[in-house]
Amino acid sequence: MSNEAEDVLRIRTPIGVDYAWSAGRRSSAYLNGLLEGRLIGKRCPSCTRVYFPPRNGNCPMCGVLLVDDDVEVGPNGTVTTFCVVNVPFLGQKITPPYVAATILLDGADIGMQHLLQEVDAADVRMGMRVEPVWAPREDWGPTMENITHFRPSGEPDVDFTDYAGQL
């Protein structure tokens, strides 16, 4: 038998699986829009807010189905808040340091997270106006990664009171 120093206390056991994701009709419209370079949101018939992405099909608060009609949002938006990711970790898709920004696209009523580049992290501000930078069209798929990142658009900053309700 093995002596104490050689006792097996732990073994490594990797697991993994690829899943299919059934998007549902409203999220499918969003994914199909990305294939065409369009940003498709959906409106709640009750509170009239526009969801981008229309992730649940339903309005999370009103509990009713979002209207089927497409609402095109963006392409520009406002940075409501952000963080600078300096920490590396297993499975990370983007090399740190990078700015993960919450961006409220024009015409949408909820922010979404995306990468902010072509600006020094120290110069990123809440309220900064940004525009998308698209990958070459031949690389597009049904994914938000068609937009490689956002960058400052040069428009004047938005006043804090105008987006404070988004925080």
Added chain:
Amino acid sequence: MGAVRCAVVGVGQTHHTSCRADVSIAGLVREAADRALADAGMTMDDIDAVVIGKAPDMLEGVMMPELWLAEALAAAGKPVFRVHTAGSVGGSTAIVAAQHVMSGVHKRVLAVAFEKQSDGNAMWALSVPVPFSMPVHAGAGGYFAPHVRAYIRRSEAPGYIGAMVAVKDRTNACANPYAHLHEPDWTLEAAMESPMLWDPIRFVETCPSSDGAAALVIAAEDVADALPGPKAWIRATSMRSEPTMFAGRNQVSPQAGKDCSAELWRKAGITDPLREVDVAEIYVPFSWFEPMWLENLGFAERNEGWRLVEDGVTDLRGGSLPINPSGGVLSSNPIGASGMIRFGEAAMQVMGNAGDHQVDGARTAVGHAYGGGSQFFAMWVVGAEKP
């Protein structure tokens, strides 16, 4: 018929640390359970039902570990329940266990919660790319850092408040033998030099990754009265949730948390929490969440929570409302157990069992936990006197 009065009669926890390679998950949980039973003067035979909580299964890669743990907890033949509410689960599990007693269904219920972070990789598990969004997510820190920035901006809090909380909690942990981190030498100056992990959150302002478990024994009034030891009477419990993402959501101070605390104070008959509560253990995995939750819980007005930190109100020695005398989540974070540790530490305070981090004369204590994207809340008030 009203609810059956009940009390925490036993509290147990492991020595939280970065890697317990010497025990399985089952061994870890059993260790905490045995300590809680010993504290209550009971054995597993006395227990009617077991409630198990942990954070998402993907953190260790063991699906439905409660099936395995039921055996390790000698629970064969007894009702066993699993609770899922992400990081708040330790608190929710304690409340579900209490509700089994309040309902009159069971007399003695064991609640256990755990996380063995070293068996998996929580940062990976919490950053798995989702199909509809850009993969910029970077664990819990990456999720919460933008909301911390929003809090700092809207409250105009000085930038050193997060570091003050970190130094306080790390110092408090030195008086708690079960805490993961024992780092007595932190100063505010050193904390301010700590590197930014997820700017504006510094390394020192971040919880560690811990292996650990916690357990509580909750008993009905007649059982509790017959036991010789101190009790923590459960005066009120409350749970709430809200969607992670919705338009116009207040992500700094979620409505579900406000509603949860308002119900908690109403049920406990507390009208002035800052004056009436002696000590609180609240879920602060990133130091800025102390002032944020002080406001969400109603201990402070909107944008004023940081002033309680700056004025020393939340200090263990000399503060009128010590927050996290145990060192908190900031000093030990076995995620699924962290909420139950808060609830158990609150009980220990009113039982007079908190040792070197005991708040003198603590009669009324709060345990608080939150989870997910600040979307699950669990809270209780425990007292030294029968309600």
